[in-house]
Amino acid sequence: MEWEVVIGLETHTQLKTKTKIFSGASTAYGAEPNTQACEVSIALPGVLPVLNKEAVQCAIKFGLAIDAEIAPRSVFARKNYFYPDLPKGYQISQFELPVVGKGKVTIQVPAVGKNEAYEKVINITRAHLEEDAGKSVHGALEGMSGIDLNRAGTPLLEIVTEPDMRSAAEAVAYAKKLHELVQWIGICDGNMQEGSFRCDVNVSVRPKGTTELGTRREIKNLNSFKFMQQAIAYETQWQIDTLEDGGKIQQATVLFNPDTGETRAMRSKEEANDYRYFPDPDLLPLEITEADKAAVRAEMSELPEAMKARFESEYALSAYDASTLTSSKEVADYFERVIHAGGDAKLAANWVMGGVTAKLNAEDKSIADSPIDAAALAQLIRRIADGTISNNAAKQVFEAMWSGESDVDAIIEAKGLKQVSDTGAIEAMIDEVLSANQSMVEEFKAGKEKAFNALVGQIMKASKGTANPAQVNVILKEKLSK
Amino acid sequence: MINQSLKNLSQLLASKAVSSVEMTQTFLDRIRQYNPDINAYITVDEEKSLAQAKAADANIAAGTATTLTGIPFAQKDIFCAKDWKTTCGSKMLENFIAPYDAHVITQFNNVGAVNLGKTNMDEFAMGSSNETSYFGGVKNPWDLTRVPGGSSGGSAAAVAARLCAAATGTDTGGSIRQPASLCGFTGLKPTYGLVSRYGMIAFASSLDQAGPMAKSAEDCALMMNVMAGFDARDSTSLNHLKEDYTAQLNQPLAGLKVGLPKEYFADGLDGDVAKVIETAIAEYKKLGAEFVDISLPNASLSIPVYYVLAPAEASSNLSRYDGVRYGHRAEEYDDLMEMYMKSRAEGFGEEVKRRILIGTYVLSAGYYDAYYLKAQKIRHLIAEDFKAAFKQCDIIMGPTVPSTAFKTGEKTGDPIAMYLQDIYTIATNLAGLPGMSVPAGFSHDLPVGLQIIGNYFDEARMLNVAHAYQQVTDWHTAMPKGIA
Numbered sequence: 001m002e003w004e005v006v007i008g009l010e011t012h013t014q015l016k017t018k019t020k021i022f023s024g025a026s027t028a029y030g031a032e033p034n035t036q037a038c039e040v041s042i043a044l045p046g047v048l049p050v051l052n053k054e055a056v057q058c059a060i061k062f063g064l065a066i067d068a069e070i071a072p073r074s075v076f077a078r079k080n081y082f083y084p085d086l087p088k089g090y091q092i093s094q095f096e097l098p099v100v101g102k103g104k105v106t107i108q109v110p111a112v113g114k115n116e117a118y119e120k121v122i123n124i125t126r127a128h129l130e131e132d133a134g135k136s137v138h139g140a141l142e143g144m145s146g147i148d149l150n151r152a153g154t155p156l157l158e159i160v161t162e163p164d165m166r167s168a169a170e171a172v173a174y175a176k177k178l179h180e181l182v183q184w185i186g187i188c189d190g191n192m193q194e195g196s197f198r199c200d201v202n203v204s205v206r207p208k209g210t211t212e213l214g215t216r217r218e219i220k221n222l223n224s225f226k227f228m229q230q231a232i233a234y235e236t237q238w239q240i241d242t243l244e245d246g247g248k249i250q251q252a253t254v255l256f257n258p259d260t261g262e263t264r265a266m267r268s269k270e271e272a273n274d275y276r277y278f279p280d281p282d283l284l285p286l287e288i289t290e291a292d293k294a295a296v297r298a299e300m301s302e303l304p305e306a307m308k309a310r311f312e313s314e315y316a317l318s319a320y321d322a323s324t325l326t327s328s329k330e331v332a333d334y335f336e337r338v339i340h341a342g343g344d345a346k347l348a349a350n351w352v353m354g355g356v357t358a359k360l361n362a363e364d365k366s367i368a369d370s371p372i373d374a375a376a377l378a379q380l381i382r383r384i385a386d387g388t389i390s391n392n393a394a395k396q397v398f399e400a401m402w403s404g405e406s407d408v409d410a411i412i413e414a415k416g417l418k419q420v421s422d423t424g425a426i427e428a429m430i431d432e433v434l435s436a437n438q439s440m441v442e443e444f445k446a447g448k449e450k451a452f453n454a455l456v457g458q459i460m461k462a463s464k465g466t467a468n469p470a471q472v473n474v475i476l477k478e479k480l481s482k
Numbered sequence: 483m484i485n486q487s488l489k490n491l492s493q494l495l496a497s498k499a500v501s502s503v504e505m506t507q508t509f510l511d512r513i514r515q516y517n518p519d520i521n522a523y524i525t526v527d528e529e530k531s532l533a534q535a536k537a538a539d540a541n542i543a544a545g546t547a548t549t550l551t552g553i554p555f556a557q558k559d560i561f562c563a564k565d566w567k568t569t570c571g572s573k574m575l576e577n578f579i580a581p582y583d584a585h586v587i588t589q590f591n592n593v594g595a596v597n598l599g600k601t602n603m604d605e606f607a608m609g610s611s612n613e614t615s616y617f618g619g620v621k622n623p624w625d626l627t628r629v630p631g632g633s634s635g636g637s638a639a640a641v642a643a644r645l646c647a648a649a650t651g652t653d654t655g656g657s658i659r660q661p662a663s664l665c666g667f668t669g670l671k672p673t674y675g676l677v678s679r680y681g682m683i684a685f686a687s688s689l690d691q692a693g694p695m696a697k698s699a700e701d702c703a704l705m706m707n708v709m710a711g712f713d714a715r716d717s718t719s720l721n722h723l724k725e726d727y728t729a730q731l732n733q734p735l736a737g738l739k740v741g742l743p744k745e746y747f748a749d750g751l752d753g754d755v756a757k758v759i760e761t762a763i764a765e766y767k768k769l770g771a772e773f774v775d776i777s778l779p780n781a782s783l784s785i786p787v788y789y790v791l792a793p794a795e796a797s798s799n800l801s802r803y804d805g806v807r808y809g810h811r812a813e814e815y816d817d818l819m820e821m822y823m824k825s826r827a828e829g830f831g832e833e834v835k836r837r838i839l840i841g842t843y844v845l846s847a848g849y850y851d852a853y854y855l856k857a858q859k860i861r862h863l864i865a866e867d868f869k870a871a872f873k874q875c876d877i878i879m880g881p882t883v884p885s886t887a888f889k890t891g892e893k894t895g896d897p898i899a900m901y902l903q904d905i906y907t908i909a910t911n912l913a914g915l916p917g918m919s920v921p922a923g924f925s926h927d928l929p930v931g932l933q934i935i936g937n938y939f940d941e942a943r944m945l946n947v948a949h950a951y952q953q954v955t956d957w958h959t960a961m962p963k964g965i966a
Contacts, residue, residue: 039582042807045568045683046680047681048679084818276850278845278850278854281687
């Protein structure tokens with residue numbers, strides 16, 4: 001039987017606010033345990049929560065960025081359960097009325113093997129504000145577990161998708177897109193090692209062609225895209241194997257073990273808590289007006305979708321190129337800086353998506369760490385555009401620049417890569433090659449078209465790549481037709 | 483001195499006839515004398531109180547004093563007070579020393595008032611007789627075999643026995659007004675949101691409200707001037723313009739329209755209590771008030787609604803007492819679950835456990851709609867009843883409690899009978915309205931309180947209505963026999 005995997009994601013994004021969501025304690029990462037735990041973080045008797053407006057602005061930004069309904073009135077609810085790192089015995093979250101409703105995120109799924117790259121719209125069900133818990137620390141104290149409440153009360157936006165993804169590749173593409181988006185709009189630092197962006201992935205399988213959803217298992221707390229890919233692949237295969245062996249899938253929460261590459265159930269849903277959600281009487285409903293939204297919108301920079309559309313119209317880029325270049329704000333800004341420094345748009349797009357990205361990927365760097373700044377790349381592109389160097393020669397210059405040399409013209413000079421466009425010089429080179437390769441000339445005249453390209457190759461080689469290929473073509477054709 | 487109004491005490495201090503240290507010492511001596519019998523205070527710290535008194539005297543000498551500077555108040559042990567043991571009447575917090583001040587405590591500190599000590603109360607404010615306190619029941623100064631009411635029973639007994647100049651209390655379903663009625667003094671539960679709940683240990687967050695417990699309406703007004711006001715640390719604190727609650731005290735009552743809800747005079751009301759209330763009504767008529775019959779048709783649902791909503795909130799509010807960070811932790815346990823279970827089983831009393839169980843039940847999947855949601859809807863209807871009633875009248879009057887103080891132990895075996903103590907007070911909490919109890923007479927030598935309910939933010943008017951009555955009656959000045 002052919003199976004189809006169905007995937008939905010719940011992502012906890014830690015909001016980049018200075019203070020906690022319901023108190024004035026700092027949210028800075030990495031402080032000594034419990035030094036950022038004020039009376040509210042510890043949940044002393046009598047303390048009360050006060051909503052941080054900055055966290056609300058972050059939620060509004062996200063809602064605007066995914067073109068979602070932003071609730072004029074949403075409600076904070078208590079999620080009740082006991083856990084040592086949950087100081088109040090309940091988490092303040094949103095349940096029935098979340099701040100952000102239905103929205104959309106468009107993803108680009110990259111080409112894999114024979115499958116071409118494609119775009120897909122992922123529907124967002126909701127996004128809600130909530131507070132993070134603290135951390136249990138095991139092993140720091142002899143025979144005891146410690147509790148660090150520095151993180152307790154850190155604001156989170158939990159973003160939930162519809163079960164719209166049909167492959168690990170789509171899920172990872174969505175997670176990457178969301179990761180870029182929340183950083184683009186400045187609501188999350190995106191630091192996955194520090195837990196600022198954590199994904200829970202719901203996976204189920206069903207016979208291809210059916211519409212009913214299978215029983216899902218939730219893979220918790222994935223904090224790298226690589227692990228996500230591996231975990232989904234393993235989980236999908238495990239579910240298919242289980243069903244094909246006549247087994248049943250039990251709804252469960254599972255953990256991914258990066259060492260073994262396996263997923264394993266941590267608890268089944270039957271044992272799960274009844275969270276006894278109810279509206280938190282300590283907090284008033286959150287009201288967001290059109291004016292509030294307008295004020296946030298006014299502060300936001302251009303969103304990826306808008307920038308993509310502008311790149312298509314302003315720079316005559318293809319939809320695919322425009323969306324690739326706007327997959328990250330840093331890349332998009334770099335690309336535009338190249339253009340503003342005088343680089344041709346089409347060439348700039350090719351270089352940023354091609355040479356630059358390849359190098360960055362190979363060295364696992366972000367564009368901020370690129371040794372070639374936008375102005376330098378623009379200079380290189382200008383030299384291609386004005387015919388000073390060929391594309392081939394440009395690659396050599398680019399390599400030199402990547403290794404730390406900065407002056408484009410000096411590199412061209414030093415390596416003798418300046419393109420020869422002097423007709424006389426090219427003619428001389430061609431004559432030399434033709435006389436040395438008479439057999440090829442004969443073949444061409446006998447009708448072998450391929451021989452022409454071979455001759456061009458010889459001429460380019462003789463010129464060390466400096467001959468202007470267009471001129472070589474024209475002159476060679478002339479000479480051979482004589 | 484012990485019978486003087488706050489205004490007179492203030493004048494004694496201002497004229498330097500008495501120092502705050504002397505005044506504080508007088509009350510501390512009385513606490514030493516009477517508290518062993520009455521058990522009104524859980525914590526007394528003479529050194530701390532006298533240090534505050536000394537500072538107050540310096541303020542008075544420097545001319546920086548205000549009306550309540552140097553006056554000794556009792557604070558219900560539900561308010562966190564920095565460096566004071568704050569127990570909330572529970573074994574769970576037996577050794578909890580608060581590291582911060584509740585808003586109410588800060589307000590009293592800011593005017594240089596003296597904290598005389600922390601008063602006894604029903605555990606986590608759950609009770610109507612003060613018998614659920616881990617620190618033992620409080621005795622009613624009018625009859626030591628009887629209860630003072632609850633949950634603010636310690637504050638009530640302290641006011642009645644003159645073991646303080648006045649006291650603070652909190653009222654979730656009647657916990658200021660019912661003890662005020664049973665102990666014969668004046669108590670006010672303000673509009674929900676008028677006094678910040680910050681640092682006030684939560685029982686049922688949407689109902690809890692702090693207020694003054696004092697010898698007269700005028701004293702309550704002076705305390706309201708200190709206690710009321712917006713506090714950004716409480717999201718339910720109302721940004722209401724700061725008022726002088728003494729400003730309207732002497733307004734004439736001519737033309738005042740008073741509503742009498744027929745439901746508050748029906749079956750269940752003790753005949754003698756009814757007579758006292760009728761006499762009070764006659765007095766008000768002499769003062770020029772007009773009476774109209776009104777109806778609060780959903781009032782009878784107040785108790786069931788309350789005993790769904792208050793436990794629901796309490797079950798969640800009390801989850802933080804898990805033995806992990808502070809409070810009682812069991813001595814021995816094998817794992818985390820056992821630590822939770824034993825700590826909470828040992829730390830909480832029976833009534834608290836009962837309400838946690840009820841609350842957990844009504845919030846559970848499958849029961850939420852039938853109980854919690856339905857109760858919320860009825861709560862709304864009850865508020866609508868009052869809204870309609872206030873179209874017909876300015877003030878509502880009736881009994882505070884159906885009967886007078888009952889014997890210790892009389893109702894402890896019957897929770898429902900105990901819950902009925904609050905039958906006339908709970909509706910105002912559900913609606914968020916202000917309510918008062920004012921001494922109106924006696925039945926078999928036990929005090930009877932008249933309840934005055936006002937519209938939202940009508941505290942000044944209510945205090946005026948009570949003050950006018952206290953100008954022509956002397957019920958509020960009566961002292962329990964045996965207390966001198």
